[in-house]
Amino acid sequence: MSSRHRSTPVVRAAVVAGVVGLAFAGVSAPAATAQDRVVRADRAAARACHDALLPPGTAGVDRREVASPVDGLVQARLAPGEGREGDWDLAVFDEGTGGVVAASSALRSRELAESFVTKDQRLVVQACRYGGPARTATLGVDFLALTPRGTPTAAERAEVVRVETPRPEDKGTLLGLDLDLTEKGDATGVEVVLAGDADRETLRGSGLEYATVDADLSRTSREDAARDRAYASRGRASGLPSGRTSYRHLYEYEHELKELARGNPRLVRAFTLAEPTPEGRDVVAVEIAKDVDNAADGKAVNLLMGVHHAREWPAGEHAIEWAHELVNGYHRDNSIRSLVARTRNVVVPIVNPDGFSISREAEPNGDFTRFDYEMKRKNCRADDSPPQLRTGVCKANPGGAVRGTDPNRNYAGFWGGAGAGVTWSSETFRGSAPFSEPETRNIRELVSRRAVTNLITLHTYGNLVLRPPGVASVRAPLEEPVVKALGDRMASRNGYDSIPSWGLYDTTGTTEDWSYWATGGFGFTFEINPGGFHPPYEDAVVAEYVGAAPAAGAGKGGNRAAFLDMLANAADPAAHSTLVGVAPEGHRLKVHKTFRTPTSPVRQPDGSTAPPIQVTDAVESTYSSTGGRFTWAVNPSTRPYVAGRYGRDPQAPPQAAIPLANPPGVPAENTTFPGNPVAERIPFTVRALPAADNGRFDVSVSWTSTSTDWDLFVMDAAGQVVAQSASGGTNSEVATLLDPPAGEYTAVLVNYDQVDPANPDDWAAGRVEFSSPVPPTYGVEEAYTLTCTDRQGRLVGLTDVFVDRGETVDVGEVCTDSARAGKQRRR
Incomplete structure (x- = not known):
């Protein structure tokens, strides 16, 4: 419709x-x-x-x-x-x-x-x-x-460019420019929105190379809107669970959610999150579960949310379609009915309703100027902007669409570090403090009080499944193989790339970098579609959700199948922790933990840093006993932040170094590799166990003059670039690959620039050096405090519980005095 x-x-x-x-x-x-x-x-x-x-x-x-x-x-x-x-x-x-x-x-x-x-x-x-x-x-x-206001001037023409960032320091430079970065990128580049000539001058002055992807975003926006009108006018239902054919307005989301609850009273409960927005709007959600009103029934909780960023309309559409999917499936599909019966599902389609309402109701300009409200990203917080710009409502004010805080940089996870803006006008402004915004406090309260075991937060765009950590300098959690496997499985359905969040660029203060590290519940970000913040509905919503062309998940199940994989994971006891025991009817059990976690050192507008802020969190889960034996899904008692970091112990010495022989002659200059394949290629072999255990290899080459520029690429046996180094102004390059699979590789040397081609400065020294894997580090083990209260609210049981992921711990008759005798319940 x-x-x-x-x-x-x-x-x-x-x-x-x-x-x-x-x-x-x-x-x-x-x-x-x-x-x-x-x-x-x-x-x-x-x-x-x-x-x-x-x-x-x-x-x-x-x-x-x-x-x-x-x-x-x-x-x-x-x-x-x-x-x-x-x-x-x-x-x-x-x-x-x-x-x-x-x-x-x-x-x-x-x-x-x-x-x-x-x-x-x-x-x-x-x-x-x-x-x-x-x-x-x-x-x-x-x-x-x-x-x-008048129409935009030519200088306000907005475009999308791809900025080349082959080195980590290039991404650092790009982040420091305070431009509008999209979430579409890879190891070698990121797409960036340039709103006008000022942005173009900033990028040109950085020295970073870039190429235009879309020369006129305003035109694209108008064309997309026209295509949406044509698609909706056909009058045929789409393949979505709701049959929808156009982007919803905020009031349609709200009405649809409560209609789902009204039509399915034992299955769906609509509710309002804890705090209203800066403009006074309620944030509406639904919970879907068998016997939905019994929220303390001990089942694992799966959370899906959308639209932290106002302009990312497909995120809300996928979220509400998932709610329809669960309701329809419960009535018509035995496999979905079984998953819903074993879990509790919370859906928050619009986390940032103020910003979304403004973006959705604005005319489609696509010029990305300060007053292009359709492309608003942030919430409606005015307090952090200059006093003279705090006047006026969010939809029309002298600060324009850039006034506000980026909710997805406002969570406590590594808040204050790289990848977030420090000034009010930045599109990634982090806010005045962790959880300074009601939108993020809403999600914090929901996640902390409901023992959310599985979380997906939806964004656009980039065709990515992102997992923690968001900062390259933060080593992966001990559970990296498990988290990666789940991300890879979901990516196999929607055709996206499954990478750690820092693989795009460093970000701090994001949803899952708080929720996962603080609570232990699995958390992922999906960047939906490859082509824009809210491109045509038929592509970005219908095709991406159901897995149809032109989506990358065509024929693989799309996001529908990826969401079902996450739900199946929530229903699997091996993916969370389980407490069992005996409690009388009407007694209430609660596990609780209070802790403090430091933010990043806090970057200041002048470039300095202040000490980290200690953020206090409290997480808990409750179970209401129906009498007798109980089974209760919780998250691990030890949060990943203190559990340790991923690594592996060496099983053999690393491989001996391999010298790289320089072939005769010097290839012609080539500034367009790999489009132009002219280069020198030197094969080498990475050995496997038991001969060697390689945690990384570093391919290095050097030459005489820093005015000469050679670029280095490493390809695997399939011809894929797996590592590279393409800097300038040096006389060496080093390309690194962590945990390299055994097999055949090729070092590719590209002659990018010679000062005097008649007398070439050839590279002279080349070498592949191997290192052992970095062993894991192990931290402290944390416990939950488990209490039991009777019908009158009196404390009748108390014990400490240590429980790991995939583990079941029997807490016994915790509501009796016998629980006090064995205060620490361990494996």
Whole structure:
């Protein structure tokens, strides 16, 4: 199906010029009375308030007619009335066309419907009582006058370029430029958005090489929007679980989630996360499980979330389709029914509703200027921007779309380090402190209190499955082989590359770099699709989800199959920890752990660093006993951050060094390798056990003058580049490969530049040196405190529990005094 698009004209605006309060029945009407502000309905009707403008007197509906006194914004809000809170929704319609202008459909009576309007436009504000006991709610309508902007100048033309970063220091240089980096990249380059001439000059001045990928993002944005309209207009259902054919609006997400709950009351529970957003919006989620209201039943919890970044619309679409998948599958597919019965599934489609609503409702400019709200990335926090830019609402303010914090740089995991902006205007601004934002505190509270064993956070774009760590200098966790295997399995379904997050570029403060290291629950980021932040729906949502052309997962199952793999992992006791024991009916068990973890040394705007911040976390899980023997899924008691780091003990000495013989002659200069294959090739062999155990090899070459430039590549037997070194201004190159598989390799020497081709400076010394693997490091072992309280809340049992991943620990009759005698329950 397709969504209804708003019919009102759009005012592109930047600066709030004034605010006009609630005025019913036209511009000249007197100020609204307290009675005018109360909307009433004697009974509820479960309908989509935004679907249609309903006639006066319709059951469950109250309405007000208003006229806009300004060119600018309308903000309609609902707040709870007197007495108990219910569920009221809100929509604003154009009176003449009946088209929806703005709407809000969250789970309570706290709604914000906001969009652009024109002077004298006649509107109908429609309040709908969806459910609950509240017969009234309080309505407020404000109009904000805005100063129009002109169209972008030629200097504001936005483009995408691929910046070549063959060396780690190149990525460091790129990160330091504070440009808008996408998540599409590999070992040798990253795609970057250049919003205008200032960005182009910054990149040119860096000395990094780059090539244009998309010369006109504004044109691409308009073409994508036109293709979306054509796809939706065909009137045929897609292959998605919902049949959807177009990107949803925020109010559609909210309504759809509560409709899933209303239609499946024992299977689906819609709920509101702990904190509202900076603009006052609720964050809505659903939980899907057999006997869904019994949240403390001891099952493993699988969490899928989307849209930390406002412009990444496919992330929310994949998340809500997963909710439909689970509901449909529970009723129709025995394998999905079995997985749902053994797990609890939480879906948060829109983590950042403020930013998403702004991006989704903006016109498709694609120019990436400060006032291109469609391409807003961050949330709506204004406090960290300069005082003169804190005025105005998020949708139209003097700071523009760049005002706010990047939620996916605001978690505590290695916060403050590389890969996050330190100033308010950076697209990756980390915020004033770890968890300074309500959006990240919401996810922290959810993960910490629900013992989330499996987590996927969805983003665009790049065709990647990313796993911790996000920083190259942080060694992989002890569980690296297990985490990698799970990432590789999911990548085999969607056709993405499975790599550690730092393999793209260093990032700090990301979701899974906190959730995994602090709680032990598996965490991954998916970067969906190869072609943009919200490219055509048919490709970025339908094809990527179901695994159809042109997606990389065509014929492999797509993200649907990858999500199912993650769910199967959540249902597998070998992938988490299990406590068993005996407890009386009505008693409540809880495992709890409080700890502190340091952030990175905190980078400062002047280039200096401050000491790390110690962040206190508390994680817990509860189980409500039904009497007798229980089985309870939890995360390992020792968090990966302190458990140690991955490595392996040598099984044999490393291989002896291999000299590389320089072939006769000097190849012609070549600046376009591998497009131009001209080079010198020297084969060598890496030996296997029991002859040698190689933890790494370093291929090195050198020559005389730093003005000469040779580049070095290492290829495996299949002809794939597995290591490289292509720096300039040196007289040597070193290419490194960790844990090299045994087999045949080739060192490839490319003559990139000679100062005097008539008298070439040939490389003279070449060598392959081998090193032993780095042994693992082991840290401390942590325990949970396990308590049991009776029906009256009295503490009747207490013990410490140590439990590893894949391990089952019997805590016995923990609710009796006998538990105190053996206080430490160990394997």
